[in-house]
Amino acid sequence: MLEFLRFQKDEEQAWDLFVPKTNNGTIFHLRSFLNYHPESRFKDHSVMVRKKGSLFSLLPAAEQVLKGKKTLVSHPGATVGSFTLPENLSIADSFGLVKKLIEYAKNEKFQCIRISLPPNLYQRRLSNYMEYSFFKFGFVYAKREVTSILFLEETIEKTEMKFRPSHLRAVRKAIDKNIVVKQSKNIEAFYAILKDNLEIRHGVSPTHTLGELMNLFNLFPDKIRLFAAFYDELMIAGVVTFQINQRVLLAFYISHDERYSDLRAVNILFYNIFEWAIKSKFEVFDFGIFTVNGEPNMGLGRFKENFGASGIFRDTIELNLDC
Incomplete structure (x- = not known):
């Protein structure tokens, strides 16, 4: 059973100690990174997920009004976000995370969820379980950017x-x-x-x-x-x-x-x-995106290709809740 709890400031240390233990945790997931923004800039609505009483996952998030809808978004102060995940994530738990996220968002009166997914190569152990689960529950692409990756x-x-x-x-x-x-x-x-x-x-x-x-x-x-x-x-x-x-x-x-x-x-x-x-x-060098709202800067893309880089997706997905 997964339990979603809103993050509280006195849990910052526990949060940051947990991030490096996960399969896909990044610098952008750390509270010490997110906190460099003034508190007034974003309305934080991050979530800590527990399973059988133990910390299982983290979701850096905030509240925003997008297109007139109250939206739970991946933290705007970070380049990428989504859930931190255990290396041995099961398909059942990935389904459970998305199902509980939707329930939680509806209970908090959100009308939309918008998640910025990290590129797959940010994981230690590759898995598409979360993406599969998001789409099975009705999420769609809001934006698809391309970032240039070089394997060292x-x-x-x-x-x-x-x-x-x-x-x-x-x-x-x-x-x-x-x-x-x-x-x-x-x-x-x-x-x-x-x-x-x-x-x-x-x-x-x-x-x-x-x-x-x-x-x-x-x-x-x-x-x-x-x-x-x-x-x-x-x-x-x-x-x-x-x-x-x-x-x-x-x-x-x-x-x-x-x-x-x-x-x-x-x-x-x-x-x-x-x-x-x-x-x-x-092992991997990420040059960053060469697209803006899906439109490519061909010269920039070619410059990165000339180092041997190739493109992979950096996606943003969303779900309208109509609640």
Whole structure:
């Protein structure tokens, strides 16, 4: 019997200690990550699931009004969400989770449920039981994005064999131009590059404010890193990586100074990140999505493919409850 209980603040420690024990827990499931947002930004409605009195699953969630409906959503402060799951999840328990979720949402007077599913490769032990269960109970796709995934080999030499020749030449060019790559604490310099780049290319601002990003670096010094490329000691490009879990590393922000594009700093940045990730025992590198509301940025997708990446879904699903 599964019991759904609304999360209480005094359970934060128990929550965060539980996440790493699960099959698919990520940095985005941690309360210590979700709490960097001001309390007033989201109306938290996270859920803890118990089975026979023991903690079984966690669902980071919030209340929002979407299209005029009171909606239980995967926590908006996280890139992905859904339930944390045990490695030995049974089909019966996956059905039970979805059935109880619907009952709970109806009892709480929600009119819709919207869940952001993590890519399958974020799991240690692959399983589609939850997706199967969601759809058996009537969930449908709300959005399907595509993220670019690279499987890292045991050495950088074997990994670079997946690169297209043009990308290998770009790495060599950056080396010839004396581009230096290293981890950096200069978040302000990177943020200036990021802000300018997003405004020029897309007319938008970064997801995080500078203060929020610096706070995240302080909260997770071992899980969030800035890899930066320097030319004559000037930062000209950077990649902010998030350690999703023990096997997956995500590129959350990628940006460069347009004035130095011909130096191919981003190419050598990724080469060095792959090398570091392999030594750190990561198995998968996630470049992030190259689609927005399902529409592809073909140039960005091709850039990631040239490193040997391929695309997998990052899905959002929903269920109208009509209650």
